[in-house]
Amino acid sequence: MRARHLAGLAGGGVALLGLAVAALAQGGGEPQRAIPDPQSGRHFATPETLEIQDDDFQNPAFLWVEEGERAWSHAEGSAGKSCASCHGDAAESMKGVRARYPAFDAKKGRVVTLEQRVNICREENMGAPPLRIDSRPLNAMTTYLGLQSRGMPVQVDISGPARPFFDKGEDFYNTRRGQLDMRCGSCHEDNFGRHLRADLLSQGMSNGFPTYRLKEQRVISLQYRLQGCVNDVRGQAPPMGGEEFTNLEFYLAWRAQGLPVETPAVRR
Amino acid sequence: MAAPIGQPRVRLPASAKAGEIIEIRTLISHVMETGNRRDQEGKTIPRDIIKRFVAKFDGQEVFAMDLATAISANPYIAFPFKVEKAGSFEFTWTNDAGEERKSTAELKLA
Numbered sequence: 001m002r003a004r005h006l007a008g009l010a011g012g013g014v015a016l017l018g019l020a021v022a023a024l025a026q027g028g029g030e031p032q033r034a035i036p037d038p039q040s041g042r043h044f045a046t047p048e049t050l051e052i053q054d055d056d057f058q059n060p061a062f063l064w065v066e067e068g069e070r071a072w073s074h075a076e077g078s079a080g081k082s083c084a085s086c087h088g089d090a091a092e093s094m095k096g097v098r099a100r101y102p103a104f105d106a107k108k109g110r111v112v113t114l115e116q117r118v119n120i121c122r123e124e125n126m127g128a129p130p131l132r133i134d135s136r137p138l139n140a141m142t143t144y145l146g147l148q149s150r151g152m153p154v155q156v157d158i159s160g161p162a163r164p165f166f167d168k169g170e171d172f173y174n175t176r177r178g179q180l181d182m183r184c185g186s187c188h189e190d191n192f193g194r195h196l197r198a199d200l201l202s203q204g205m206s207n208g209f210p211t212y213r214l215k216e217q218r219v220i221s222l223q224y225r226l227q228g229c230v231n232d233v234r235g236q237a238p239p240m241g242g243e244e245f246t247n248l249e250f251y252l253a254w255r256a257q258g259l260p261v262e263t264p265a266v267r268r
Numbered sequence: 269m270a271a272p273i274g275q276p277r278v279r280l281p282a283s284a285k286a287g288e289i290i291e292i293r294t295l296i297s298h299v300m301e302t303g304n305r306r307d308q309e310g311k312t313i314p315r316d317i318i319k320r321f322v323a324k325f326d327g328q329e330v331f332a333m334d335l336a337t338a339i340s341a342n343p344y345i346a347f348p349f350k351v352e353k354a355g356s357f358e359f360t361w362t363n364d365a366g367e368e369r370k371s372t373a374e375l376k377l378a
Binding site for chain 2: 057058060062063066067214217218
């Protein structure tokens with residue numbers, strides 16, 4: 001990242017270069033995006049796939065949305081509360097939530113994903129057991145929540161105490177791994193728009209998750225997809241819901257900053 | 269044990285004119301397990317699919333379909349229908365175990 005930054009400025013003259021070095025000496029400054037003008041995954045999807053996504057009746061993810069909607073007002077746990085007991089109408093209270101997650105949680109002292117947020121709420125406020133990451137009921141809830149932010153730009157806050165978690169996510173993203181010795185950007189920055197077997201490589205933007213994946217024939221969470229990516233480069237994927245993927249998900253959201261939330265997207 | 273047949277979704281126009289051809293659209297949540305897959309211990313996962321879909325209008329069968337293992341999970345079925353009178357649809361999905369899931373919808377004349 002720094003090398004790229006400097007290289008980009010080298011043509012601009014010695015004075016500018018000096019300024020850049022001064023900025024870097026103060027601790028890196030604002031991070032620069034490798035793809036400053038990102039494109040959603042829908043840009044790389046086939047028209048047939050998009051036809052399913054853009055039709056709210058035909059889009060099978062709406063089966064999950066409806067499950068999530070029912071669960072929203074279904075009381076569970078020792079407190080006898082449902083999500084709606086505190087949060088009321090999800091269309092009001094949950095608008096924009098998906099767009100700003102993952103987010104730093106001051107009480108936990110770390111960044112949490114929307115999945116983890118739901119489970120924290122279940123455990124601490126409802127007295128209900130947490131839902132397994134990427135399980136159907138949890139995906140149903142996050143898909144329902146995500147839909148309330150559809151069309152709103154992704155806008156995560158990486159400043160202040162969240163920054164170290166962002167940096168860890170960035171490190172994970174840029175670390176070569178697996179027998180194929182690839183970093184995330186090997187595909188999603190250096191080769192997007194080119195064919196990988198029958199599909200076009202996307203920029204790896206996360207704005208459509210949770211996504212109905214035609215290959216899996218179900219709604220999948222982002223971290224399930226990340227496991228697939230790591231396995232594809234023949235690496236050993238960290239667990240879903242763990243620290244590595246949570247920080248990576250945070251970094252990915254920042255990469256997609258400004259793209260509209262597309263939940264629930266449909267992809268091959 | 270057969271997986272439960274999920275909640276169906278059905279959509280048709282709120283009302284239609286006599287003589288008009290409308291599209292009836294249905295979607296149902298189901299795993300459509302092919303019977304060709306194995307679990308992590310190598311045991312065959314038994315076949316469990318929606319085997320048949322039937323649409324009746326005022327008790328008379330107007331559309332029926334046999335489904336096969338190559339059909340994806342959560343099958344989406346749409347068919348055209350020529351409107352003659354107002355009435356009620358009854359849709360039935362039947363799985364391998366013979367369990368049924370029904371849904372109804374009313375058609376009004378414009």
